Amino acid sequence: DVKVTQSSRYLVKRTGEKVFLECVQDMDHENMFWYRQDPGLGLRLIYFSYDVKMKEKGDIPEGYSVSREKKERFSLILESASTNQTSMYLCASSPRYTEAFFGQGTRLTVV
Amino acid sequence: KNEVEQSPQNLTAQEGEFITINCSYSVGISALHWLQQHPGGGIVSLFMLSSGKKKHGRLIATINIQEKHSSLHITASHPRDSAVYICAVQTGTASKLTFGTGTRLQVTL
Numbered sequence: 488d489v490k491v492t493q494s495s496r497y498l499v500k501r502t503g504e505k506v507f508l509e510c511v512q513d514m515d516h517e518n519m520f521w522y523r524q525d526p527g528l529g530l531r532l533i534y535f536s537y538d539v540k541m542k543e544k545g546d547i548p549e550g551y552s553v554s555r556e557k558k559e560r561f562s563l564i565l566e567s568a569s570t571n572q573t574s575m576y577l578c579a580s581s582p583r584y585t586e587a588f589f590g591q592g593t594r595l596t597v598v
Numbered sequence: 599k600n601e602v603e604q605s606p607q608n609l610t611a612q613e614g615e616f617i618t619i620n621c622s623y624s625v626g627i628s629a630l631h632w633l634q635q636h637p638g639g640g641i642v643s644l645f646m647l648s649s650g651k652k653k654h655g656r657l658i659a660t661i662n663i664q665e666k667h668s669s670l671h672i673t674a675s676h677p678r679d680s681a682v683y684i685c686a687v688q689t690g691t692a693s694k695l696t697f698g699t700g701t702r703l704q705v706t707l
Binding site: 528530531532 | 639642686697700
């Protein structure tokens with residue numbers, strides 16, 4: 488079974504902190520994605536990566552950066568956390584042209 | 599207007615009922631996905647389809663490319679089907695998805 492693992496299920500951080508969300512997949516997938524999910528808005532794409540060291544902005548990249556140094560790991564970085572970044576964050580991975588596999592999500596609260 | 603619209607937003611059904619969730623989209627797509635999200639957050643892919651119909655157990659997904667419309671049907675619904683069902687469209691050759699806002703289904707005894 489494909490496994491996509493996010494480092495934390497729940498996280499509480501203070502405004503202004505630098506926050507790292509880690510995602511690891513075990514199936515050698517090329518594509519990896521970070522989404523955030525907010526009530527009434529659905530999932531929105533923050534960043535995605537289609538290869539090691541490659542990244543592309545999604546629909547809402549402001550306030551975020553990403554890192555993909557190894558194929559299996561895709562990190563989302565909040566450079567200076569703000570309260571409007573309180574959300575559920577979901578990581579996904581996929582091979583080319585097929586379905587995506589999602590992690591369990593990280594519920595981040597910024598206070 | 600969102601690129602992907604789902605209806606209804608909320609749905610309550612009794613065990614055993616036949617359920618239909620609809621998804622309409624406004625862009626050209628390479629594939630459409632149906633996803634299921636249980637309380638707690640994890641998302642599971644149910645179907646990926648680009649034409650016709652697919653069936654898996656009690657779940658059936660159909661798509662009409664000309665009408666830009668897809669439906670997810672659940673036959674003989676059960677309380678364990680209670681979840682949020684999300685439609686997402688894939689455009690181009692990359693695996694980027696654009697999501698609907700989901701349909702919250704509750705099946706009662």
